[in-house]
Amino acid sequence: MPVLPDQHVINQIISGRYADPFSLLGMHEVAAGLEVRALLPDACQVWVIDAQKQSRVAELSRYDDRGFFVGLLPRRKKFFRYQLEVRWGDNVHIIDDAYRFGTLLQELDIWLLAEGTHIRPYEKLGAHPQNLDGVDGVSFAVWAPNAIRVSVVGEFNFWDGRRHPMRLRRENGIWELFVPAACEGQLYKFEIIDCRGHVSLRADPYAFEAQMRPDTASLVRKLPEKVDYSPERKKANALNQPVSVYEVHLGSWRRHADNNYWLSYGELAEQLVSYAKWMGFTHIELMPVNEHPFDGSWGYQPLGMYAPTRRYGSPHEFKAFIDAAHNAGLNVILDWVPGHFPSDAYGLAQFDGTALYEYADPREGYHQDWNTLIYNYGRHEVRNYLAGNGFYWIERYGIDGLRVDAVASMIYRDYSRKAGEWIPNHYGGRENLEAISFLQYTNHTIGKELGGAVTMAEESTDYPGVTLPPEANGLGFHYKWNLGWMNDSLKYMQLDPVHRKYHHNLLTFGVLYTYTENFILPLSHDEVVHGKGSLIDKMPGDAWQKFANLRAYYGFMWAHPGKKLLFMGCEFAQGREWNFNQSLDWHLLDDPNGWHSGVQNLVRDLNHTYQQQSALYELDFNPRGFEWLVVDDHENSIFAFARRDEHGNELIAVSNFTPVPRYGYRIGVSRPGRYHEVLNTDSHHYHGSNIGNAGDVYTDPYPSHQREHSLSLVIPPLATIYLRREDC
Missing domain, CATH: 2.60.40.10 (Immunoglobulins)
Structure with missing residues (x-):
């Protein structure tokens, strides 16, 4: 006779509320032999099949009409591979029983x-x-x-x-x-x-x-195959290489004109990759592509951390997009959001009835700014989930770097909170020690196991050592966004030129701390949303002055120490604020000799010049690579500095942030000789007034700016020029 389980247990298994199904279902040893039990709702008849012999062994009895079957195999003493032959109405199927398999995790x-x-x-x-x-x-x-x-x-x-x-x-x-x-x-x-x-x-x-x-x-999807990290991709991320990042929101970079629908990953692989390469960018940064429920979050409120969004295609197609970028010589950075997640009922919130992934106390686990939940970084399994996710994108998709969003909101418990709305750490401080430990662990693990991949912090405070290694009490990032430089420089550029002389330090102050971290200079999506307008819209003056200001600003930025990042649309001075729900205004480029085409031509030439001139990037994070030549000409709003590489090659950048051309402006230089004007943002090619130095300029033995030799220059209005010292 079968050893029948208690009816209460059967009721629980049938109602789907029995917590230990393997103790009841499958094959079990009993005193009289082996017993097989199965829950097969709506089945009419069930036989046990010897999988090796493909023969019936015994018929199971329907012990409960709701589909619970049980049968004794009295002549069997040893477990064997079996299958179940099940008849549902007129249909008969041979199935493998899920409850005959052992444990899975080692x-x-x-x-x-x-x-x-x-x-x-x-x-x-x-x-x-x-x-x-x-x-x-x-x-x-x-x-x-x-x-x-x-x-x-x-x-x-x-x-x-x-x-x-x-x-x-x-x-x-x-x-x-x-x-x-x-x-x-x-x-x-x-x-x-x-x-x-x-x-x-x-x-x-x-x-x-x-x-x-x-x-x-x-x-259900197979784990993507591992992607080999090529020496070229590793080199492109290095501190002494040119890094010019094109930040992109895939859903609004370009859309189909007939129905405003997104481009697919395949179409982006053809159009976006070729465009970024043609523009001279070295990296593409993707705003989050993790699956997310709300389009308006732009991906910054993800729930499917391991799934590329289906908006543009399949995971296989996304991987092909990354491959296309690599084949074009472009590295790919992924915006990564371990800082918070939405509370959608199908997601992580209260996952098992408890605050499993999030902090239980809303003073720790709830983001007031975004109405989202905060991961419990102190829980080992949560740290595994997040750190493993960063590892996954790099190893399985070939992502070259992670730009970590909203780091300040992670590392400070009082971020955007009033007194009494946050809980101090166990030392009484405001730092989230668990989040700091998580970031250090993640950055260290990626750096150790996946050498060549980089992490980048969007960190808006003066937290010390963001790019120092964890063993030096740093967070371990490779790069940090220089949001201080971005805020100061944009504030300066928004001023009417007549007032800029009173705020000269906004452009000089950044150099005082530029070597404290490995900085990226970002003009990101955050500067062209939420009523902030576009970059061109921030510039003062009439149309001519607006475009000249923007071109001069870009020239200053590309010469300044630090890697570069520019949000899509800013490379051709889109006039309206970015809208995630529609394409960029590509029609602005229909006139090849227009204002917008001029800015596009400039950004392209800046990128190519940047890559060609090692003085502009090789010593980005070493004071030997920078020297002020003119730092105190408040009255004329003139800035001049030299950039140098490891071999002493030199490039001088001179910016004039007034609409007045300066003729015969003398600048002292450290080395005499011939200097060639390699770029001029006022060039006719960029829709400027075409004032400049017509090629080469030679030093004079006239002292200036505490130097024995000097250059007499024509500095165009609202413009930046680059002069490269040539061997005579």
């Missing part, structure tokens, strides 16, 4: 996942197509330690949470199950009965693909 993985030091958690958690004991299927695993029961549901089981309840690994709170016959491309979710008894359907936190919003299911 002891080392369990240890590392619980410790928070598993470098590649995505290889174990989530959904993975595989062959187990000769059976094709998908292994599923999800962390939900406080759930009462977790089932995987999807197209393979009629979205019925009774059919595939998962095994809880009590060692670390991970639920796992191998589902035979499930396959790549199928939709799935996790049905969770949380600690309060509430049932919810959750997308997989580790899903490699997700449905297009507003649908929210995950898709």
Whole structure:
């Protein structure tokens, strides 16, 4: 006779509320032999099949009309591979039983996942197509330690949470199950009965693909193959190389004119990559492409951290886009958001009925500015989830760098909070020590394991040592956005030229701290949204002065120490503020001799000049690479400085931020000889007035600016010129 379980237990398994399905279902040893139990709702008849012999062994009895079957195999003493022959009405299927397979996670993985030091958690958690004991299927695993029961549901089981309840690994709170016959491309979710008894359907936190919003299911997808890191890509990220970044929102860079629909990853691979290469940029930075529910967040409120957004195509097509950029010699940076996540019901919020991924106290776990939740960085599994995600994009998609968003909001507990609205750390301070430790761990791990990849911090405060290594008490980033320089320089440029002499220090102050970090000079999307207008709109004066100001500013920026970043549309001086829901105004370039084409030509020439002149980048982070030549001419708003490389090659940049041309303006230089004007932002080619030095200028033995030799220059109005010292 079968050893029948208690009816209460059967009721629980049928109702989908039994937490230990492997103790009940599958093959079990009993006193009389082996017993097989199966839950197969709506089945009419079930036979046990010897998988090796492909013969019937025993018929299971329907113990409960709701689909619970049980049968004894009295002559069998040893476990064997079996299948179930199931008749549903007139249809008969031979299936593999999910409850005949053993545990999936190995002891080392369990240890590392619980410790928070598993470098590649995505290889174990989530959904993975595989062959187990000769059976094709998908292994599923999800962390939900406080759930009462977790089932995987999807197209393979009629979205019925009774059919595939998962095994809880009590060692670390991970639920796992191998589902035979499930396959790549199928939709799935996790049905969770949380600690309060509430049932919810959750997308997989580790899903490699997700449905297009507003649908929210995950898709079974193979883990992308690893991407080799070429020496060329590693070199392009180095501190002594030219780095000129084109920041792009894929959904609004360009759209189809007939229906305003997005370009696909494939179309972007052709159009965006070729354009960025032609413009002379070295890197493309993508605003977040992680799957996100709300278009208006621009991707900065992600939920599918491991899934490229389906808005523009499949993960395979996204990877092909990255490959196209690499083939064109462009590195790709991904905006990465470990700072917060939205509270959508299908996502991470209260995942198992508790604040699992987020801090429980809203004074720690809720962002007032964005109405989002804050990750609990002190929890090992959360650190694993996030740090592993950064590793995943670099190793599996070939991303060359991560620009980490809103670092200040992570490292300060009182960020954008009033007194009484935040909780101090255990020392009584305002720093979020857990977030700092997480950033140090992530940056150190990426730097150690994936040498060549870089991380970049958008950090808006004067936190010390953002780009120092963790062992020197730094955060370990390779680069930091210089938001101080950006704010000061834009504030200066917005002034009417007649007032600039009173604010001269806005352009000189930045050099006092430019060597404290490895800085990137950013003119990002943040400066052209939320009523701030466009960059060209910020410039004072009439149309001529606006465009001349912007060109002069770009010339100053490209010569200034620090790597460069420019948001899309700014390279041709788009007049309106950026709108994420429509294409850039490419029609402004229809006139090849117009204002906008002139700015585009300038940015292109700046990029190419920047790459050709090692003096402009090689010693970006070494004081030997910079020297002020004219720093105190407030009255004329003139700035002049020299940039040098390791071999002493020199380029001089001179900026005039008044609309008055300066003839015979004398500048002292350290080395006599011939200087060639290699770029002039007032050139006719850029739609300027074409005032300049007509090629070469020679030094005179006349002392000026505490130097024995000097140059007599023509400095155009509202313009920047570059002069390269030539060997005579």
